Amino acid sequence: MIRGRVTKxxxxxxxxxxxxxxxxxxxxxxxxxxxxxxxxxxxxTLDCIAGFARPDTGRILLDDxxxxxxxxxxxxxxxxxxxxxxxxxxxxxxxxxxxxxxAFAAYDMPRLERHRRLAEQLERFKLTELAGRYPHxxxxxxxxxxxxxxxxxxxxxxxxxxxxxxxxxxxLRTDLYTLIEELKSGLGMPVLLVTHxxxxxxxxxxxxxxxxxxxxxxxxxxxxxxxxxxxxxAAELLGGFTILEAEVAAIDPAKQTSRLLLDGxxxxxxxxxxxFKGDRIALCTRPEELFVRTVPGANRVRRDLRRTxxxxxFIRAEFSGGLVVDVPREEWQLxxxxxxxxxWWVEIPATGLRQITGAxxxxx
Amino acid sequence: xxxDWFPLWLSLEVAALATAISLLFGIWLAWVLANKQFRGKxxxxxxxxxxxxxxxxxxxxxxxxxxxxxxxIGRAWEKITGTELVFTWxxxxxxxxxxxxxxxxxxxxxxxxxxxxxxxxxxRSLGASEWRLFWRVSIPLARRPVAAATALAFARxxxxxxxxxxxxxxxxxxxxxxxxxxxxxxEANNTRVAAxxxxxxxxxxxxxxYFANRLExxxxx
Numbered sequence: 001m002i003r004g005r006v007t008k009x010x011x012x013x014x015x016x017x018x019x020x021x022x023x024x025x026x027x028x029x030x031x032x033x034x035x036x037x038x039x040x041x042x043x044x045t046l047d048c049i050a051g052f053a054r055p056d057t058g059r060i061l062l063d064d065x066x067x068x069x070x071x072x073x074x075x076x077x078x079x080x081x082x083x084x085x086x087x088x089x090x091x092x093x094x095x096x097x098x099x100x101x102x103a104f105a106a107y108d109m110p111r112l113e114r115h116r117r118l119a120e121q122l123e124r125f126k127l128t129e130l131a132g133r134y135p136h137x138x139x140x141x142x143x144x145x146x147x148x149x150x151x152x153x154x155x156x157x158x159x160x161x162x163x164x165x166x167x168x169x170x171x172l173r174t175d176l177y178t179l180i181e182e183l184k185s186g187l188g189m190p191v192l193l194v195t196h197x198x199x200x201x202x203x204x205x206x207x208x209x210x211x212x213x214x215x216x217x218x219x220x221x222x223x224x225x226x227x228x229x230x231x232x233x234a235a236e237l238l239g240g241f242t243i244l245e246a247e248v249a250a251i252d253p254a255k256q257t258s259r260l261l262l263d264g265x266x267x268x269x270x271x272x273x274x275x276f277k278g279d280r281i282a283l284c285t286r287p288e289e290l291f292v293r294t295v296p297g298a299n300r301v302r303r304d305l306r307r308t309x310x311x312x313x314f315i316r317a318e319f320s321g322g323l324v325v326d327v328p329r330e331e332w333q334l335x336x337x338x339x340x341x342x343x344w345w346v347e348i349p350a351t352g353l354r355q356i357t358g359a360x361x362x363x364x
Numbered sequence: 365x366x367x368d369w370f371p372l373w374l375s376l377e378v379a380a381l382a383t384a385i386s387l388l389f390g391i392w393l394a395w396v397l398a399n400k401q402f403r404g405k406x407x408x409x410x411x412x413x414x415x416x417x418x419x420x421x422x423x424x425x426x427x428x429x430x431x432x433x434x435x436x437i438g439r440a441w442e443k444i445t446g447t448e449l450v451f452t453w454x455x456x457x458x459x460x461x462x463x464x465x466x467x468x469x470x471x472x473x474x475x476x477x478x479x480x481x482x483x484x485x486x487x488r489s490l491g492a493s494e495w496r497l498f499w500r501v502s503i504p505l506a507r508r509p510v511a512a513a514t515a516l517a518f519a520r521x522x523x524x525x526x527x528x529x530x531x532x533x534x535x536x537x538x539x540x541x542x543x544x545x546x547x548x549x550x551e552a553n554n555t556r557v558a559a560x561x562x563x564x565x566x567x568x569x570x571x572x573x574y575f576a577n578r579l580e581x582x583x584x585x
Contacts, residue, residue: 052485078488091486095504104500105490154491 001028002158002190004060006048006068021045021055021214027190027207031180034194035201036211037237042194043088045211046160049192050085051078062157084156088163090147092135098122098146099131105153117153125149125179141172145179152183159183161193165200177203198239202226210234228354232282235356241284242324243356248272248279257350263321265301268350275355282356287326289352292317293345294338300345308332319346367557370537371545372564378453378541379521382460386517390468391510395498397469398476399484416466423462424530431458431531453539456532460521467520471513475506508579515576519569 005024012018021041025032034042047053049060051067059069062083067076092101102121106114122128125145135143144164151159164180165173181204184191195201201208202222210218210230218230225238235241249266250259260269260283275281293300303319310316315332317325323346327335397409415423431437431449441449449455479502487497503510525543532539534548542561549558 050485050489052489078485079491079493081489083489085486085489087482087486089482091480091482093483093486093501093505104487104492107496108491150490 002026002049002060002062002192004049004058004068006045006055006058006060008044008048008053008055019214021048023209023211023214023216025209025216027192029184029188029190030206031184031191031193031204032207032209033201033205034192034209034211035196035198035205035237036217037196040211041214042196042211043162046085046162046192046194049081049158050083050160051076051081065157082154082157084151084154084159086147086151086159086161086164088166090135090143092138092143092146092150094135097132097134098127098138101135101146102131102150102153105150108154121149121153140168141175144168144172144176148179148183152187157189159187159189159191161191163194163196165195165197173200180204196237198237201238210237226286229284229356231357232284235284240286242287242290242322244283244285244322244353246281246283248275248277248281250277251275260353262301262348267299267301267348270350270353270355272355283353284356285348285352285354287316287324289349290323290325291347291349292325292327292332292335292339293347294335294342296345297347299349300347303344303346305339305344319344323348367560368536368545371540371542372561374453374456374540375522375542375565378456378460379518381457382464382521383514383518385457385461386464386468386521387514390465390517391472391503393465394469394472394476395502398473412469413466415462420524420526421530424459424527427455427458427462427527427531431455450531451533451535451539453532456524456528456539456541459527459531460524462527463524464517464521468513468517471516472506472510475509475513476502478509479505512576512579515572515579519572519576522569523565 003026006021008021010016010019019039019041021044023041023045025045034045036042044053048055049062049067054075055068055070057070059071060067062081066074067081068074092098093104096104099118099122102118103114106117109117119128122131125148127142127145127149130138130142130146135146138146148164161180165176168176177200180191180193193200193204205222207221208219208225209216210225212231212233218225218234225234229235229238229241232243235243244262246260246262246269248258249261251272252258253271256271258269258272258275260267269283272281296302301321301323303321303323306318306320308315308317311326314326314328317327317332319325325346393408393412397405397412428450429435431441433439433442433448433450438449441447449458483501483505484497487501492500523543524541525547528539528541529544532541534540534544536545540548542565546558546561546565549555549561
């Protein structure tokens, strides 16, 4: 288990804006994804854990060991931290064969154990036949496996992966996901994985930290985040969300409901915390949570159909006001004619709306 | 009259020894300058470059003061080895090394700084000591430019005149290096000796420079 809270400031310089990392992390066995845009402090967090960057304040604990503590001045060297760091460009030593690369990491082991461990690790990562090759003679996927094998050979207590899927094609990426899934079950230690690829995030994560400008804006399991991304930036990053802006028309705490004004039409909304009548708030929803109707009714808003996009399993209909709805293909056949004749309504169930912060409504 | 080849052999020996000494200090200095942050780093950096910029006679004068017979280094040397330091071939080695070190430090430092820091981070996080990192990762990765710098340092040591003249003198058969012999021969109007030595030195130096350039360009290819 890793626990820590660190801050690190970079003063603004003439050519760069200042930056401050201020995060609190806690990760147990399993894959924790640090997800966010470039420059939000994800890799810096890994570097603080691995000992490549020194935080200004805070402390980092790995299991029961203190890796860093600003107050007592503890700052273990990278060599003492037992972190298996897998670098973005693999960082396999180019002047050593794969076997030598692995042996370099197993230097401290007794000779016999080193041999056993090397053979075992090469076998496990399907690298035995390639052991005599130099990194430039290996494919991207093989280098990837090699660097993970090297990071794991001396039994680290945590694995840090910096954008492992970057630069790999779709097939190799799937192999990588399978590999990490296998590792996860066998390792029983925290794996921190940095990525800005939503596919990678949802394929691997047990838990997600969403980074935004040096802070963790939101955290949760992938399912929780898909339900509620928390902030508009996170919603945009994760993709597939529709962000709406509405005015609070009424609040009914007793019934745990609210009334919202969406472009002048009133609908029933979810329970809202910390809001007053007249506030403008941001909400998010997903295309599969909305319904297309051709007659008015409760919680239905009148909209114009802007365009439709055909997808393999469904039709994505985009309406005025930024509403996007996914409709099963067969259903769309029936709806289309009626809609053209009578007009379109979009039904927004109160359960499909979640309040988020920091909205910048999209312009349509 | 046959040509006395002693000055040429002396020059090669002096250059070889000077290069070996500068490798020892130079690479270490280069690594310190490339990797460590400490107070006075700028001053150390400037000091290493100084021998390149100072007039050779000025450098020679300082050396006379520092290692001359009346200095404590000179006296200590005499006490331990029973011989003088100045006006021997050893002084020529010191003069040559002082010129070789800046060249070696400058190029090696650039080469070491060019090594992708990811490799160094990887080595550290895999548990490698700084010593093992240096020998097994940094130096092998920078070996071509460092070898090229060493070759150039050797070429530079081969041809030192001013400083060597000041502190090793011009004793034929003892401290007369090729560069000084050429000067003497030209002064004495002995064109055959001057031309022969000059051509030999030129060929050796040109070969070294060619070799050094090839080392560097192949790295980039």
